Amino acid sequence: MRKTPSYAGAQEQDLPTPCLLLDLDTLKTNIRTLQAFVAKHGKRLRAHAKTHKCSRLAALQIEEGAMGICAAKVSEAQGLIASGIRDVLLTGPAVTPLAHEGILECARADKGFIATIDNLENATRLSELLVSQGRLLQCLLDLDVGFGRSGVPLENFMSFAAAARRLPGLKILGVQAYAGDVQHIADYEHRREANQKCLDAASSALRILRDSGFPDPILSVGGTGSHVFDCGHSDVTEIQAGSYALMDVQYRSIGSHENAERFDTFAPSLSLLTTVVSTNRKGFVTVDAGLKAVYRDGAIPEVIEPGLHYDWFGDEYGKVSGNLANPPLRLGDKLHLVVSHCDPTVNLFDQFFIMQSKKVVDVWPIDLRGCSW
């Protein structure tokens, strides 16, 4: 009753709203733009799936040259691998017996699977599990470059690395150094400076590894906001960007180049389609997308139709004001939003409608939606 069988060839007017549209040409341009930039600098791209939660999109990133895919959570990694994706890097910590079992499954199914570790007690338990199963788990040492969310602080890195490298069942491949609090710094130069401090810390960690007889460590870093700086750094081997594929208002609001006020390296391929459902008041209309359709975080969604402004209007609705009269906004009219923050917004939906020339050419399941453990 609730699932409609096929939308192939459908037009926007036929779609149930609110829903997510993905412009295929823009998406491919974004993917190819970053891929070419990374390759030009001799780096590799391991695109982050936490943004799009879609195995089909991850497969496209790999088709276009990505060397693997990142997952934030164990269940996300499991979902990617179940769909056939390989060379998955689990970027977040996994500490429970259930999560360790999940990691073991990932390592069994994906020869290129890599986990990250940042705690010796936890790594020891993981090591014991791997040894008991006669398997080897590839790992990056997670370095805290200032954010503090996970990772080993630099001052403890040498002893942690030495101890981790002695654990049987774990094969250390290098370092992860994600500068999570740097990505959205609005000013390009400030962002570059803040990111440089993170890269300096990462270089120090790599030096420790190299000095202890470790020839070619992986250094996996970066996001959409820092990729330009990361690609220019000699120690970096791979980039973890995610939002570049879809884009959102939060990223669009930072400078992509010196003195730039907008981020125009990538264009928004993602938009949210919403319908005008009430026009009884002067000064605004009500649309059918609220908190449950556009996650309230980071910025106000932008209405793509000119002269209009969106604001949330409760869980199920939005308020659109501005130029309502010319052309007149009528009941049933469709509007498009660039969403505030793509990652948590995508996680509210079950599918992307893949659009070319305003028609649905495919529907991609957001199969990793809700994979939050």
Place this chain on the structure above:
Amino acid sequence: MRKTPSYAGAQEQDLPTPCLLLDLDTLKTNIRTLQAFVAKHGKRLRAHAKTHKCSRLAALQIEEGAMGICAAKVSEAQGLIASGIRDVLLTGPAVTPLAHEGILECARADKGFIATIDNLENATRLSELLVSQGRLLQCLLDLDVGFGRSGVPLENFMSFAAAARRLPGLKILGVQAYAGDVQHIADYEHRREANQKCLDAASSALRILRDSGFPDPILSVGGTGSHVFDCGHSDVTEIQAGSYALMDVQYRSIGSHENAERFDTFAPSLSLLTTVVSTNRKGFVTVDAGLKAVYRDGAIPEVIEPGLHYDWFGDEYGKVSGNLANPPLRLGDKLHLVVSHCDPTVNLFDQFFIMQSKKVVDVWPIDLRGCSW
């Protein structure tokens, strides 16, 4: 690979986190408390499913005496009816051909189904569809009592009601008057005054209906924040509350009685279970619940364990500070949060773990999650 078969008898330590726990005894107490209050005042309860998105929970509300269930969106109504729920009231506007088809399906499957209308052009199209199918649709006239999100303003109500009652295929049963902007006013007395203005407007609308020869109109109003006032009003026939069943910090922060600073009529039956996943920093630990697990809206989540404070720490993580040492918080430890705003948070998950005495006694699918159109 991602779905675990059964959690019956499992303890919290065995659950994948972040996840939603629902304490069955507290839930039933909340449901019975409101049911008894409403019944004592001679009103009926049509509990709102937008909060819990769970047909199984809706069925429990009906078992305990609710006369029906409210749905915010067409797909939510369809999901409820598909699961066997009857006497569903669709509280939100539905204006597209797709939504009209959905309404027709609901009316076919549920003899007690009621839609709401607030626009004559839209109601006319709906009337034409119903007539073409030889069916009758029961409707409430949606009155705008000040929020402006949907509904007909009082000054236009008389002409709208007269025209709507002339439309074939539609059977007008009464009025909906939802005071959406009143529910969370912190001060009890201010909330009572603001709600009284809404009830006065609703009474005026009912008088218009009665004066035109309409004997016993339904008046469907209210939420958790206003139910005490609504139940005391002679014109009100039914209450639409939703959050009372689960509760959240946003509702807990308003006064439930005169001079009260907290809302203690209902207790939080819903909690979010999260795991400590990083302890490398002094002053805080990282837990595995972030924006994608606790919707950032309305309030800061409260940590149920004493002396601890939560804040968001990105899409996947939270930062917990406070009394970390006594007893010491260790990697893998579980914490419980009262969520900020239950409705959009529940909509992030696929299931409730139903708990009694700290053990899982059932798992209820959040089957209406994502039903946002």
